[in-house]
Amino acid sequence: MTTPIPATVLPKRILYTMIRVSNLEDSIAFYQEMLGISELGRETFPEAKFTAVFMGYGDRTTHPVIELTYNWGDNSYEHGTRYGNLSLAVNDVYALEAHLKERGVEILRPAGVLPIASTETGTKHTLAFIADPDGYRVELMQSI
Template sequence: MRILHTMIRVGDLDRSIKFYTEVLGMRVLRRQDYPEGKFTLAFVGFGEESEGAVIELTHNWDTPSYELGNGFGHIALAVDDAYATCDLIKKRGGKVTREAGPMKHGTTVIAFVEDPDGYKIELIERK
């Protein structure tokens, strides 16, 4: 078994695709409209779905926004340099909500960014 994808609901699919591709550097792997169901699925990732987990962006056409609730935590991405990645994300128009630095009570360097819908993405620096 392996993890295939994580699904998140987004209010504006084009805005979300722009964030995940232009700010985080992922690419759209596939996209499918379902007119009878009034929704679109777009899968984004750094590599092919056959090789690793990806993110499924679900856009329900009649729902412009969602309440995130308090059950969802974050998506984590491994990065070579969390400080440089935060700088790059800010230059690309992304929102850094916790600057890079050692995690509380530990030494791992982490940072947090936020996508246009408010989902948190943790950047974890590879050792």
């Protein structure tokens, strides 16, 4: 049997998920204008040639955020096959999907109710998937 890790040593919360972007300003505009996510901070590292922009719905000291990282002059990244998606809670997935579609956002999976429910909670979800400017999948989820 292993000895439990003391609570004082364990991580306290999720800070952020970092994704690499090919055009920082396009990505910031997408997350702000299409999804209402605010820029919460920016850090530039000239010696390492990258800029990190933190985006979120709340204070980044208490809420998890997205870090958009732009490596200056390097756009050679490819999406891995193990990464799934960013998931956002929404009030009305159908209305948001229509709003985004009108603005030219790529809809990867139209809004609809999952035909299955969670075995633990019995909850069904209505969801849609969209693509951000770099093709990352963003899930829009409404619990019903």
